[in-house]
Structure formats: C-alpha cells, structure tokens
Amino acid sequence: MLLKEKMQTLLLNEKLAKGIRSHGSQMYPHECCGALFGLDSDSGREVRELFPLVNRRTDSPRNRFSVTPDDVLYADRAARDAGLAVVGWYHSHPDHPAIPSEFDREHAWPWYSYVIVSVAKGEAQTVASWRLADDRMRFEPEKISAGAAANAMP
C-alpha cells in the first residue's frame, strides 16, 4: 500500500490560508483555483507560495474549475524556477462545504494535496485539504497545520 497509514500533514501558514480565502471570496460566486508551491520533508508537506490561476471553465464557473495543461506546465516551470515543486492545487466551493465532490474525485491523482475553501455568500469559511487514495476510491483528509507560531485553521 503506497499511501501512508497515518494522516498526512500539510503545513499551510495563516498568511497563505488567508490568501486562499481571499481568492475564494474575490471570485465568488465563481470558483477560484491555483497551484500550491512547496516542498515535502519528513515533518510533512510545506506550502511556501500560492500561484493563483485563471479558472478556464467559462461555461460553468460557479460549480466547476479547470486548469489547462498549458497552465499546469506554466505552474510547474514557475515552481521549479523558485526552487520548489507543485505539491497541490486549491479551489473554492461557492455555497458548498469544503468537501471533495464526486467530480473532484474523478479528476484527481494521488500525491497532490487538494485544498478546498468553502465560500458562503461571498464569505470564505473552512479551508480543508484532501488527498486521493491510491485506489482512487475516496479522498483522505489531510491535516492542516499552520505551524507552531500561527493559529489553527477555523
């Protein structure tokens, strides 16, 4: 079994979490999206930078988002240039909980962290992170840690 038994941890400091919330509020009622640049270490996965992207899903941006392969390659190059890697992606769920949908599951790969922010009537709420199980059957919750000096996620 490739997925570790214990829950993974995503280190996401309050400033970055606030950036995700702000992007979600700003794009409401549309979904926002972006890449997470960071590094993996023994203590977990640390997000160092956000890389906001344009939601290319213009036909139904209120309940879908899309990052094109060109944007994926663009994000990969930008992360490498910063000495980091794309360790995951974030998007918002307008007026919906920060829980992955079936559509999210069908379009995911393991290893990436998928961060979702719920946005209720324009106000960003919960930030949660998920990883797809190796067998693709479900998402596993990933614990978000703001780090020792910062506040915990709401």
Add this chain to the structure above:
Amino acid sequence: MAVKVMIPTPLRPFAGKKDSIELKARTVGEALGSLTTEFAELRKHLYTDDGKIRSFVNVYLNDEDIRYLEKENTPLKDGDTISIVPSIAGGR
C-alpha cells in the same frame, strides 16, 4: 522504436519512483500499454475502467497533443519523448 516516457511527479510512486521510462513501441498507444503492463498500478490513474484515457489526462508526443495527431495510433520514431500532463479540474 526506442522512446522515452516522462512520468509526472504524482505518478512516480506507481512507476518504480522513476521520472522517465525508456521502452520500445510502434505507437503512442502501444507505449502506454507497455508502460502500464510493466507498472500495473499506473493504469487506473491514466485509463478509465473501460480502457479510455481519462479525460483530464493529456498525452504529448514531443510537444504535440496526440489528440491533434492520430491519438493513440500516432506512430513513433526513435528518440521521441512522450509526456503525460494532467488538466486540473473539479468543482462542487
């Protein structure tokens, strides 16, 4: 034809932790078939249960999307590079 398949980071745990695999194949489809035979755990992340390449999985021959070539029947030549790039999609 001797070609190289670049493995994206999220799929490396399913491909012996390698970032690229060299193999011999006549078409892109044959190369991906050979890859997923050697690394069976990769298959479900690239193909649906009915054997189609997943809609969010994009396959490039050198820098060209195979959808604009001959899809999986696209012929290969020695030294070609196949890349697998996801689209990131989702929503509530």
